[in-house]
Amino acid sequence: MIPKMRQLKCSLLILGLAMPFIACGGVKLIDIPKSANTLKLSAKQRKIIEPKITFIDDVVEDYKFDKSELKIAYQRYRSNASLPRLSRYEGGGRRTTRQIFRKRGELRMKLRGFVKQRQDYAKEIAILVEEIRTHLTPEQRGLFAEIELPTLELPEILKHRSYDDFRFVPGTRMARPDDF
DSSP, X not given: OHHHHHHHHXXXXXXXXXXXXHHTOOOBTTOHHHXXXXXXXXXXXHHHHHHHHHHHHHHHHHHHHHHHHHHHHHHHHHHHHTSOOOOGGGTOOOOOHXXXXXXXXXXXXXXXXXXXXXXHHHHHHHHHHHHHHHTSOHHHHHHHHHSBOOOOOOOGGGSOOGGGGGSSOTTSOOOOGGGO
């Protein structure tokens, strides 16, 4: 019993010591000083490449801002959709079907605009990365392949989930709250 406990402690200790090295990952392109040192850029290359990297950083920041705005709009829509319908005597006005569909349409337009903007941002980043690659030497291109490029991740509300395909099965009724 005791030798197994020592093995467990040793393995946890080794894992704890190795974790910082495992988690540190590679150099990110957006971190200009580290990426410039990794690529060993000359002064001439720095003048050309660093403004492009800062522009990529600005594009990523704009995307993050748009993503947070979309998340807030979706949360507002969900909170309004989940409110109980109040009668006119309880302080609630009459919400018509047209109003509900208008709000849903507005959210859909925001989602479509966000996806289009994301595509534009991705194209812009890809063009800038190619321009950076053209100014690098073959040795630096090998190092550039190891640098982590920025990714524009989709928000959770737009990600496809495996169970979405089975959500609406023809010939069956949808689940209701009183089923649970």
